Amino acid sequence: MKRFNKSSLSFVFCLMVLAGAFLALAGCLLGYLDPYYLFYGNKWDIGMDFFNPVYSALSGAASLYPPLPMAFYEAVSFWLPGSVWEGGAASLRASWQGTALYILYQAGGLAAFGALVFSLKKGERGEKFLFLVAILFSAPFLFQFERANFIFPVLVLILAFLRGKDSPRPWVRQLALICLAAAGACKLYPLALGMVLVKEKRWKDILFLGVYTAALLLLPAFLYEGPQTVYRRLWNNMQIHLNYVQRFNGFGYELSASNTFMLVCFWWGAAVKQAALSYVSYIILAAGAVAAWLSARAWRVWALAGCLMVLVPQMSGFYSLILLFPAFLLLVDKPGKKSGLDWFCFALFLIIWIPIWLFGLPKSWYTGQVALFGETLVCRFAVLVLFGVLCAAAAKDGWRRWVWWRARKNRLSKKV
Numbered sequence: 001m002k003r004f005n006k007s008s009l010s011f012v013f014c015l016m017v018l019a020g021a022f023l024a025l026a027g028c029l030l031g032y033l034d035p036y037y038l039f040y041g042n043k044w045d046i047g048m049d050f051f052n053p054v055y056s057a058l059s060g061a062a063s064l065y066p067p068l069p070m071a072f073y074e075a076v077s078f079w080l081p082g083s084v085w086e087g088g089a090a091s092l093r094a095s096w097q098g099t100a101l102y103i104l105y106q107a108g109g110l111a112a113f114g115a116l117v118f119s120l121k122k123g124e125r126g127e128k129f130l131f132l133v134a135i136l137f138s139a140p141f142l143f144q145f146e147r148a149n150f151i152f153p154v155l156v157l158i159l160a161f162l163r164g165k166d167s168p169r170p171w172v173r174q175l176a177l178i179c180l181a182a183a184g185a186c187k188l189y190p191l192a193l194g195m196v197l198v199k200e201k202r203w204k205d206i207l208f209l210g211v212y213t214a215a216l217l218l219l220p221a222f223l224y225e226g227p228q229t230v231y232r233r234l235w236n237n238m239q240i241h242l243n244y245v246q247r248f249n250g251f252g253y254e255l256s257a258s259n260t261f262m263l264v265c266f267w268w269g270a271a272v273k274q275a276a277l278s279y280v281s282y283i284i285l286a287a288g289a290v291a292a293w294l295s296a297r298a299w300r301v302w303a304l305a306g307c308l309m310v311l312v313p314q315m316s317g318f319y320s321l322i323l324l325f326p327a328f329l330l331l332v333d334k335p336g337k338k339s340g341l342d343w344f345c346f347a348l349f350l351i352i353w354i355p356i357w358l359f360g361l362p363k364s365w366y367t368g369q370v371a372l373f374g375e376t377l378v379c380r381f382a383v384l385v386l387f388g389v390l391c392a393a394a395a396k397d398g399w400r401r402w403v404w405w406r407a408r409k410n411r412l413s414k415k416v
Contacts (some may be wrong), residue, residue, distance in 0.1 A: 140321035181212035291394035
């Protein structure tokens with residue numbers, strides 16, 4: 001029976017993350033830390049990324065979700081009598097019916113996630129279990145569970161795509177494409193993983209993905225007031241939220257590249273225009289797309305897509321870091337000897353995963369109009385460094401490919 005390799009990335013990851021989680025638990029038990037302030041900082045707001053959209057579905061209030069996830073929350077709301085939500089989302093959370101649905105939502109997501117990790121992760125059963133426990137105790141996952149954001153079902157859909165995209169059975173491959181399309185219809189930016197299909201030149205699959213995504217974006221909108229009305233309202237709601245975030249010059253737990261750009265400009269005392277923020281997102285998107293095409297390793301393509309999902313959307317909460325998990329899983333299970341680049345990227349992933357950042361740094365720094373959380377200060381730059389390193393590695397891969405092509409062309413011309 002194969003033993004757990006103590007020099008493997010998987011073992012180092014489990015050891016480091018679980019040690020950080022143990023230190024956090026010890027700090028709480030000894031009274032040095034308040035468990036309610038390890039993450040968001042407001043115990044009265046726990047789980048509200050679940051209860052707020054349920055309340056929006058019940059009351060018709062503004063929402064930041066496309067119609068497909070809103071249809072899910074609409075289905076959840078069928079189980080709730082009017083008396084439990086009339087006082088708002090907070091009263092919904094306080095009811096036993098709301099709490100029961102919240103527990104079922106979290107438990108269902110955990111069960112699906114665990115099954116997919118066991119299916120995808122290499123190694124013995126014990127190693128898989130330890131790896132699963134460690135990732136669930138990592139910083140972004142803990143924060144996500146506190147918020148109960150819909151990004152966790154989106155991650156489950158992405159893992160289902162990873163699990164089935166190379167299946168020998170055609171219907172499984174189509175189901176995998178539908179899962180990715182559903183993830184894109186829920187959060188839009190998971191469609192960056194289409195770069196994986198582009199890299200593999202699976203043009204027919206890209207066509208199917210486009211058809212499935214269009215259907216899942218448009219058809220659920222007819223449950224409400226039609227695509228035009230629904231998406232105009234969604235756009236307006238997003239602008240309201242962005243205007244709020246931009247007032248704080250790099251606010252709180254937002255991790256996008258444009259948010260970091262605002263923060264750096266604030267430190268330098270420079271004014272920032274909305275157009276400049278859009279240009280930052282466009283530059284990151286273009287660089288990531290080119291780098292994905294040039295990359296020679298599959299896990300790097302997934303990592304670049306994950307970085308784009310974190311850095312490009314201007315609304316990118318700390319929990320969005322969980323979208324880097326598929327790339328991390330591929331890196332940990334990469335066969336053969338790990339390169340220096342692999343170990344460096346692994347170290348950046350550890351900075352992102354280890355929960356010590358949640359209590360080892362100040363929760364909030366207020367300077368003028370800046371509200372900055374300590375863990376996001378570290379993680380946002382870790383993701384930027386990871387993205388830069390991956391782009392540099394892709395440029396090197398592209399250069400090697402070009403040199404090989406030139407040498408081959410010269411050899412053929414000499415033969416002629």
